[in-house]
Amino acid sequence: MSAAIAILQPGPQTSVQDAGRLGFQAFGVPVCGALDPPALRLANALVGNEPGAAALELRLAGPAFEVTGGPARLALTGADGVIEVEQGGETRRFGPWRAIDIPERARVRIGPLKASGSAILAFAGGIDVPCVLGSRATDLKGRFGGHLGRALMAGDVIALGASSLDGPCLELQNPPSLTFGGALRVVLGPQADAFTEDGLAEFLGTAYRVSREADRMGLRLEGTPLGFRRGADIVSDGIVTGSIQVPGSGLPILLLADHQTIGGYAKIATVISADLPAAGRLLPGASVRFIAVSVAQAEEARRAQERAVAQQIAALLPVRALARVDLEALLRENLVSGVVSALESDEGRGAMDRIT
Structure with a gap:
C-alpha cells in the first residue's frame, strides 16, 4: 500500500x-x-x-x-x-x-x-x-x-x-534567488495600438502595486489609469498566460495560470515566459514595473532559464550529513561564563608577547 x-x-x-x-x-x-x-x-x-x-x-x-x-x-x-x-x-x-x-x-x-x-x-x-x-x-x-x-x-x-x-x-547546492528586482519584462501587444502614446509611456514608466484582488487567475494592479485611443473593448480573442488586459478602468490585470481562454479587453503587453514564475510569486502590496523587450530577447531569456534549471538538476547531490549538536549538554558546561582572558596574568601577557 x-x-x-x-x-x-x-x-x-x-x-x-x-x-x-x-x-x-x-x-x-x-x-x-x-x-x-x-x-x-x-x-x-x-x-x-x-x-x-x-x-x-x-x-x-x-x-x-x-x-x-x-x-x-x-x-x-x-x-x-x-x-x-x-x-x-x-x-x-x-x-x-x-x-x-x-x-x-x-x-x-x-x-x-x-x-x-x-x-x-x-x-x-x-x-x-x-x-x-x-x-x-x-x-x-x-x-x-x-x-x-x-x-x-x-x-x-x-x-x-x-x-x-x-x-x-x-x-540543491545553489538554490535560485527569490529576490524580486521590481520589474517584469514584457513584449508589447497584441493591442498596444489601442493605447495613447502617453498611455504606453505611463505603462512602461511608472510602478504599479499588486492589489488585494490577486489569485491564480490574475493580479489586479493599482496605479495611474492608462489612456485609450478608441476604448478598452475589442472583439474577443485568445489569451495566453502573462497577458496584460486593460479594462475600461484603465488599470492593468496581469493574467496567470487559471486565466480565461478568451477576452474582450485590449491587451497592452504580455509578460515573457521566463518572468512568469516571478509574477506568480508576487504578493499583494508588491510594487512592479514593466520593461519592454523584443521577441528575440524573450526567447533567449527562456533558453537561459531552461539551461539554468537543467544545470541545477544535474548538480543535485546527496544531503550532507551534519553532526547533531546537543545544545542542552553545551549549556550545562557553561562554556561562555567560564571563559577568562589569558592576558589577565603577567604569565599570559608574556606568552602573547613571545607569540607576536
Missing part, C-alpha cells in the same frame, strides 16, 4: 497542480498548472519524479498533515519556509530545496512562506489523483481536476503514488 497524507490544516489555498492541461483552450478549458514551473521541476527532481508530476502548490503558507500508510519523501521549493516534522514528542526543523524522509505517523507542518506568495511541495511518487483531460491540475474556477476540483480542506486524505525511497535524499 502506498503512503498518503491526512490534512490537519490546509493552509490558505493548497491545491494539486502539475505542468498544466495543454491542448484544450479551444474548448474553453484553461491550462492551470503550477504558477512556478521551474520550482515544480526542481521539487520533482529532488524526490525522483518526472518533471511534470503532480505536486501540492502552496499559497502564502503551507499545510499541516500526518503521513499514513508508510513513509514518504518530500521537498519544498519556490519559497523560503520552515518544515517542522514531529514524531514521538520530538520536533525537527528543515529548510527548503532538499528532500526529506518522513516516517509513517509523523506530523508535518509548513508555516508561512517567505519571499514568495507560492511554493511547491512535491512527494516521491507524485500525488495520486485522477487524470482529467490529460492533467491532474486543479481548475479552481471550473471545479474539476486535482482533489475534488477544489483546494484542500481539513480531513482530506490525499494518496501518494508508489515510489522507492531506497536512494539518498538529494539537495
